[in-house]
Amino acid sequence: MYTLGMIAIVLLLVGSIPNIYMYNKELKEGNANPRMKLLIGIDAILIILILAAIFLLR
Numbered sequence: 001m002y003t004l005g006m007i008a009i010v011l012l013l014v015g016s017i018p019n020i021y022m023y024n025k026e027l028k029e030g031n032a033n034p035r036m037k038l039l040i041g042i043d044a045i046l047i048i049l050i051l052a053a054i055f056l057l058r
Contacts, residue, residue, distance in 0.1 A: 019036055
């Protein structure tokens, strides 16, 4: 379970890097897209839930 959770966290972090980059790029241009906020928020919630599951199921 621990290994699977760590793999999921790494994949979520790698997948959220482009979302964060595009969000920052759009903020600098003045075009704040709510879709990017939503994607980043979902990634953050999933990471927190997986971390909680890892610690609670040990």
